[in-house]
Amino acid sequence: MELTLNQQAISLAALMFVRGNASFESSLHDEEISALEVLKQAKAVVPGVVSSRDAVCAFCGLYRGPIFRSNEGLMVQCPDCGPFALDPASQRSWRLDDEWLIRKLRGALDISPHATVNQIIDGVWDIGRHKKRPVVLARRIDLVERHGLRIFHGPEPRSQSWVITPRPLVRAPLEPLTGTATWWQLEDRFALHGLALRLLDPDQGEKSDNVQDGLPSVAVHGPFSEDFTWVHLEGWPHGPIRLTEAQTRVFAALWEHRDRAQSSKFIMRAARLDSEKPMDVFKVKAANRDDPTYEGPRWAYNQLVVRQRRLGQYRLAWSS
Ligand SMILES: [Zn+2]
Known part of the structure; x- marks a missing residue:
C-alpha cells in the first residue's frame, strides 16, 4: 500500500496548505523531498522568506543560532553545538501557493476561471459553483465547524455546499457537516495529474485504495x-x-x-x-x-x- 509519488505530492500539498506558512526543505523526510520536487514542477509552491539573521542548527536541529560573517564565510552559532559553516541549502523553504490550489481545484470542478473567488473568513474561501452547489475551500475542518454560521447561513447562504479541506491531522468526528454540506478530503478526492488536479470518482478503485491508506x-x-x-x-x-x-x-x-x-x-x-x-x-x-x-x-x-x-x-x- 505504498503511496505513489503523485499521491505523496498531493499529501504534502495538503499538509503545506494546512500550515499556511513556509516549511524548511531541511525539515522534510526523504519521501517528502521527492514529493516537493513534483510540487515545484507543478509550480504549486513558492519560495518562503528566508531569514538572514538566524538559522536552525545543522547538528542538533533543536536551536536557531545567529548568522555571522567570518574569514571562512557565513557561519551559524548554535548555543549548544558551537559555530559551523552555513549551508545555503539549509535556508531553502517553500510555501504552498493558495492561489495555485484554488485555480487547480476550479479546473478539476469545471468552475469558470472568470467566476469570482471570495474569502469568507481567513483561511476559508468560496471558490465557485460545482453542479449548482457552492464550493467552499478551508485550511482545516475545524475552521468550518467553528464558523459554520457565517459560512453557511451568512449574508450569502451556502446550503448544501461542497466543503474541501485537507485530511485532519487529528481524528475528526466522522461526518461533522452532516445535513449541512458534503465534506471532501483534499488528498482523497483529488489527484495530481500532470500539472492539473483531477476529481476522483468515489465509485472507482482509486478512492478505496486511498481510504485504506488513510484510515x-x-x-x-x-x-x-x-x-x-x-x-x-x-x-x-x-x-x-x-x-x-x-x-x-x-x-x-x-x-x-x-x-x-x-x-x-x-x-x-x-x-x-x-x-x-x-x-x-x-x-x-x-x-x-x-x-x-x-x-x-x-x-x-x-x-x-x-x-x-x-x-x-x-x-x-x-x-x-
Ligand atoms: Zn545545535
Whole structure:
C-alpha cells in the first residue's frame, strides 16, 4: 500500500496548505523531498522568506543560532553545538501557493476561471459553483465547524455546499457537516495529474485504495496495525499514531524479534535502514516540534522501546 509519488505530492500539498506558512526543505523526510520536487514542477509552491539573521542548527536541529560573517564565510552559532559553516541549502523553504490550489481545484470542478473567488473568513474561501452547489475551500475542518454560521447561513447562504479541506491531522468526528454540506478530503478526492488536479470518482478503485491508506486500521500485532503503519496506544490524546515508512520498518523489526533484546545494528539491518540507531528515525526536527504528526511516533517509541543501557540492546516493551 505504498503511496505513489503523485499521491505523496498531493499529501504534502495538503499538509503545506494546512500550515499556511513556509516549511524548511531541511525539515522534510526523504519521501517528502521527492514529493516537493513534483510540487515545484507543478509550480504549486513558492519560495518562503528566508531569514538572514538566524538559522536552525545543522547538528542538533533543536536551536536557531545567529548568522555571522567570518574569514571562512557565513557561519551559524548554535548555543549548544558551537559555530559551523552555513549551508545555503539549509535556508531553502517553500510555501504552498493558495492561489495555485484554488485555480487547480476550479479546473478539476469545471468552475469558470472568470467566476469570482471570495474569502469568507481567513483561511476559508468560496471558490465557485460545482453542479449548482457552492464550493467552499478551508485550511482545516475545524475552521468550518467553528464558523459554520457565517459560512453557511451568512449574508450569502451556502446550503448544501461542497466543503474541501485537507485530511485532519487529528481524528475528526466522522461526518461533522452532516445535513449541512458534503465534506471532501483534499488528498482523497483529488489527484495530481500532470500539472492539473483531477476529481476522483468515489465509485472507482482509486478512492478505496486511498481510504485504506488513510484510515487507521485496527491493532493486530500488539498495538500495531496489520501493516505496522499505525500504533494504537492509550494515553496519546490525538488518536491512532501514523508512522513513516522508516518508523514502520523499525517497529516491524522490533516486533518480529520481541522475544529477546537485540543490538541496534541487528534491528537496523532487519529494518533495512542505513541509520545507526532505531531512535534516529523518530527524531523530531525543530520546525516540527509540538506537531502531533511528528511528536506521535516519537511518543510511541518512548512508550514502547526499552534500551538496556549497559549492553546497548533494544527490545519492545509489550507483554503478549
Ligand atoms: Zn545545535
